[in-house]
Amino acid sequence: MGNLVSVRDLRVAFRLGKSHVVEAVRGISFDIPENSAVALVGESGSGKSVSAMSIVRLLPENASVGAASRIEFQGRNLLAEPLDVMRDIRGKDITVVFQEPMSSLNPVFTVGDQIGEVLQLHRGLSRRQSAARVVELLDEVGIAEPRARLVSYPHELSGGQQQRVMIAMAIACEPKLLIADEPTTALDVTVQRQILDLIGRLRAKFQMSVLFISHDLALVGEIADQVVVMRDGIVRESGPVAEIFSMPQDPYTLALLACRPRLDARPRRLPVIDDFLSADGSRTLSAPPIARNGDARQARAAEAAPLIEARGLRKEYRLKTGLFARKQIDAVKDASFQLARGRTLGVVGESGSGKTTVGMLLMRLVQPTAGQVLFDGRDLLALSDAELMAYRRRIQIIFQNPYASLNPRFTVGQILTEPMRVHGIGAHDDERFAMAVALARRVGLPPDCIHKYPHEFSGGQRQRIAIARVLSMKPEVIICDESVSALDVSVQATVLNLLLDLQDEFAISYVFISHDLAVVKYMADDILVMSHGAIVERGSSEAIYEAPQHDYTRKLLAAIPRGFQRAHA
Amino acid sequence: MSVTTIDSKAVIPPRPERSAGVWATAWRRLRNDRVGMVSLGVVIAFILLIIASALHLVAKDWQKEIGVPNAPPTFIGPRAEETTKDPLSTIVAKDAKPVDLSDIDPLAPKYKEWAERAAKIQISEPPRAKTLPFGADRLGRDVLAKTIKGAEISIFVGLFAAVVATLIGTVLGALAGYVGSKLGDFLEWVYNVFTSIPDILLIFAFAAVLGRGIGTVVLILGLTGWTGMYRQVRAEYIKHRTREYVRAAEAIGVTDTQRMFVHILPNVSHVILVRMSLLVVGFIKAEVILSFLGLGVPVDQVSWGTMLSEAQAELVLGHWWQLAAATLFMAVFVTAFSLLTDALRDALDPKLR
Numbered sequence: 001m002g003n004l005v006s007v008r009d010l011r012v013a014f015r016l017g018k019s020h021v022v023e024a025v026r027g028i029s030f031d032i033p034e035n036s037a038v039a040l041v042g043e044s045g046s047g048k049s050v051s052a053m054s055i056v057r058l059l060p061e062n063a064s065v066g067a068a069s070r071i072e073f074q075g076r077n078l079l080a081e082p083l084d085v086m087r088d089i090r091g092k093d094i095t096v097v098f099q100e101p102m103s104s105l106n107p108v109f110t111v112g113d114q115i116g117e118v119l120q121l122h123r124g125l126s127r128r129q130s131a132a133r134v135v136e137l138l139d140e141v142g143i144a145e146p147r148a149r150l151v152s153y154p155h156e157l158s159g160g161q162q163q164r165v166m167i168a169m170a171i172a173c174e175p176k177l178l179i180a181d182e183p184t185t186a187l188d189v190t191v192q193r194q195i196l197d198l199i200g201r202l203r204a205k206f207q208m209s210v211l212f213i214s215h216d217l218a219l220v221g222e223i224a225d226q227v228v229v230m231r232d233g234i235v236r237e238s239g240p241v242a243e244i245f246s247m248p249q250d251p252y253t254l255a256l257l258a259c260r261p262r263l264d265a266r267p268r269r270l271p272v273i274d275d276f277l278s279a280d281g282s283r284t285l286s287a288p289p290i291a292r293n294g295d296a297r298q299a300r301a302a303e304a305a306p307l308i309e310a311r312g313l314r315k316e317y318r319l320k321t322g323l324f325a326r327k328q329i330d331a332v333k334d335a336s337f338q339l340a341r342g343r344t345l346g347v348v349g350e351s352g353s354g355k356t357t358v359g360m361l362l363m364r365l366v367q368p369t370a371g372q373v374l375f376d377g378r379d380l381l382a383l384s385d386a387e388l389m390a391y392r393r394r395i396q397i398i399f400q401n402p403y404a405s406l407n408p409r410f411t412v413g414q415i416l417t418e419p420m421r422v423h424g425i426g427a428h429d430d431e432r433f434a435m436a437v438a439l440a441r442r443v444g445l446p447p448d449c450i451h452k453y454p455h456e457f458s459g460g461q462r463q464r465i466a467i468a469r470v471l472s473m474k475p476e477v478i479i480c481d482e483s484v485s486a487l488d489v490s491v492q493a494t495v496l497n498l499l500l501d502l503q504d505e506f507a508i509s510y511v512f513i514s515h516d517l518a519v520v521k522y523m524a525d526d527i528l529v530m531s532h533g534a535i536v537e538r539g540s541s542e543a544i545y546e547a548p549q550h551d552y553t554r555k556l557l558a559a560i561p562r563g564f565q566r567a568h569a
Numbered sequence: 570m571s572v573t574t575i576d577s578k579a580v581i582p583p584r585p586e587r588s589a590g591v592w593a594t595a596w597r598r599l600r601n602d603r604v605g606m607v608s609l610g611v612v613i614a615f616i617l618l619i620i621a622s623a624l625h626l627v628a629k630d631w632q633k634e635i636g637v638p639n640a641p642p643t644f645i646g647p648r649a650e651e652t653t654k655d656p657l658s659t660i661v662a663k664d665a666k667p668v669d670l671s672d673i674d675p676l677a678p679k680y681k682e683w684a685e686r687a688a689k690i691q692i693s694e695p696p697r698a699k700t701l702p703f704g705a706d707r708l709g710r711d712v713l714a715k716t717i718k719g720a721e722i723s724i725f726v727g728l729f730a731a732v733v734a735t736l737i738g739t740v741l742g743a744l745a746g747y748v749g750s751k752l753g754d755f756l757e758w759v760y761n762v763f764t765s766i767p768d769i770l771l772i773f774a775f776a777a778v779l780g781r782g783i784g785t786v787v788l789i790l791g792l793t794g795w796t797g798m799y800r801q802v803r804a805e806y807i808k809h810r811t812r813e814y815v816r817a818a819e820a821i822g823v824t825d826t827q828r829m830f831v832h833i834l835p836n837v838s839h840v841i842l843v844r845m846s847l848l849v850v851g852f853i854k855a856e857v858i859l860s861f862l863g864l865g866v867p868v869d870q871v872s873w874g875t876m877l878s879e880a881q882a883e884l885v886l887g888h889w890w891q892l893a894a895a896t897l898f899m900a901v902f903v904t905a906f907s908l909l910t911d912a913l914r915d916a917l918d919p920k921l922r
Contacts, residue, residue, distance in 0.1 A: 003670075124822045266720075290572050363820055393822070396821070399816065401813055405813040406814055407832055407835075408836065409836055422821060422822045423822060469817075470821075
């Protein structure tokens with residue numbers, strides 16, 4: 001079996017200023033054999049996407065590729081080919097599926113037009129001929145009623161269907177290589193499972209190779225034959241998937257494998273990258289501190305009186321569909337639950353299940369249609385605006401996207417002192433500033449952060465800033481709305497550890513909202529499973545994992561990536 | 570036993586360097602833009618010029634008639650002396666008998682006395698320059714000084730009218746975009762009414778009510794020119810209103826007013842700034858048109874608009890320099906300002922970062 005693509009000594013550098021050059025990829029080499037799946041794994045900033053995009057030469061304008069770099073494809077060096085040859089190869093021999101299907105599809109053209117365009121460009125088909133082929137392709141990627149979908153616009157499809165359309169475009173010309181750049185990161189777990197199955201099935205059927213890019217080692221373990229682990233622009237380890245999972249040679253690989261929350265164990269802390277690598281990044285394969293994690297985390301005993309009790313919470317949205325016609329959508333129907341001090345309530349569900357609305361209702365960021373929220377015995381929903389201010393301090397929220405939830409024009413100092421000013425915490429600005437510095441240190445931010453702006457921090461650090469902002473009010477309840485979903489698996493572990501430490505220290509109650517059952521299982525003491533606005537199952541996290549009652553819960557559990565399984569190898 | 574005290578304050582971390590803010594970064598990017606820096610230099614030069622003019626350091630005597638009427642610019646040289654004599658003098662009849670004017674002019678006997686008295690008074694007519702650097706207008710006033718004085722009025726009007734329009738547009742746009750609902754609908758209605766009336770008609774209407782003067786011109790332009798700003802600010806506020814950082818501010822209990830002006834405003838300020846500098850350019854041109862139509866600055870003051878308006882009559886006689894001077898100054902300033910605006914947009918746009 002020959003190599004379809006071989007990458008040799010690839011170096012890519014980015015010019016960021018007149019004299020400021022950053023080398024993102026520092027001399028990597030790997031092969032993609034014919035008819036196989038290769039996974040590029042690494043954290044954000046490891047250079048995995050840049051490496052993959054170099055193959056089709058879709059790099060930003062300020063990128064430059066090293067002179068000695070070579071990318072061989074069918075006996076040609078792709079880095080040296082003229083642009084019109086590359087244009088011919090792109091979309092025909094080598095195709096790409098991007099991360100965000102929403103923004104990768106053109107919103108003003110129908111699905112049929114966009115897939116048809118590929119066929120008309122590379123196969124020279126007429127509009128009529130291509131339309132017939134597009135129906136076959138849509139059927140191939142598992143879209144129901146393909147003929148009707150031909151004239152749909154992207155916004156009429158769900159995220160999973162949009163990604164299927166992207167895949168249909170990518171396989172339209174039966175390419176030799178499909179590059180999938182984090183194709184499932186923006187999707188729900190159950191949809192992710194379907195897309196992975198689809199890619200696997202298409203690969204076998206069309207005898208193509210797949211280059212799969214992901215930050216999640218467990219995920220690629222299920223579909224890849226070969227794994228290349230990257231960090232800071234170099235290859236840390238590469239080899240067949242069975243070797244990588246059974247006897248990883250590099251401590252970094254080991255760390256990536258360990259830091260994802262597991263369903264079968266609940267260690268007190270999650271292992272993080274730093275546990276495996278010494279400060280200078282040298283190899284330390286000395287016993288990783290798994291032993292320390294052996295002692296399972298004990299849930300705080302529930303007190304008699306719950307801190308928060310929701311009764312019959314309900315939110316409906318009325319949509320105007322005509323002059324007099326109204327459509328009613330129930331975002332949350334009849335949700336009742338309790339949360340005790342110092343405990344964690346997990347809320348799981350797919351997008352559109354109403355889990356975020358529950359969080360918003362508790363914060364009164366959204367007004368409920370009906371129901372009660374008793375906080376320490378008082379009905380929150382009946383509070384006046386003035387009374388609400390005092391309450392706001394006691395219950396806080398951490399949003400999903402740390403890139404969007406911090407004001408880009410505020411320094412970290414301003415971000416951290418603002419809530420204290422609003423709520424009159426601290427006597428004067430100097431005292432508040434000192435408290436902000438202490439908070440920043442507590443959540444593990446570098447000491448010089450206080451005058452910096454959010455854009456100077458990584459995603460994990462930004463989420464720490466958001467956590468510090470919330471802590472500045474010393475809340476009793478924190479709602480984590482998908483707070484770690486946008487982070488790499490390895491960064492996610494460090495943030496989860498921080499949240500657990502803070503819970504131990506300040507006896508905070510969490511409402512932990514996520515689509516990832518593994519994370520919720522690790523964090524929560526009790527779990528609510530939501531689907532279509534209704535709570536379909538509730539119970540302790542062990543009970544839900546060991547004996548799921550509802551079909552939907554079983555589906556969620558089955559969708560969690562489990563890494564390389566010996567059985568199916 | 571020796572007692573060692575550990576000074577707990579011994580290790581005070583050095584106060585960290587203040588990180589480059591948004592404006593500092595923008596300035597760094599602007600500095601790398603050669604066209605932007607040149608245009609910034611030109612704009613600053615103009616601003617210094619009008620400050621000097623307002624402080625009467627330059628162009629103080631713009632109303633003095635120091636040149637011969639319509640004196641040409643120096644680089645053309647003085648007008649050729651008219652060699653031909655008055656055509657009327659040639660037709661004086663030589664053979665006609667002298668007429669004693671005292672018969673028909675009762676004042677004739679006094680002429681001699683007046684002439685004697687007049688001889689005692691020294692009349693010094695200052696020598697008038699034959700040429701001036703940029704020529705003279707029909708009264709012999711220096712066109713260069715006049716253009717500088719005109720720049721003062723024109724740029725002042727442009728800047729202040731833009732500030733007025735920006736204030737109105739930003740406040741209304743922020744309210745309409747952030748609050749929305751009934752108030753938003755009402756403001757949209759006001760906006761639609763304003764834009765449905767032809768601009769020039771609106772300007773005539775305001776001018777008729779408010780009378781003539783610089784303040785009026787500023788008000789007129791400000792009151793008619795806010796609509797574009799309103800629309801853009803409203804769109805930005807609608808976009809930012811639902812951003813997570815604004816929701817996060819709401820969650821920590823920040824009031825609506827603070828969210829509107831402390832949180833969102835800095836994030837849309839680049840849009841407002843660029844729009845405002847476009848307004849300055851537009852208003853300078855609008856002032857020229859207003860003055861040209863006679864609705865602009867009063868007659869005892871000068872702006873580029875009144876100069877162009879005078880030039881209309883002069884051009885027929887071939888005196889083009891007043892037109893040229895006003896046009897040149899305006900073109901240089903407006904072009905520099907527009908280029909600066911472009912450079913500012915590039916430097917300030919957070920998406921490009």
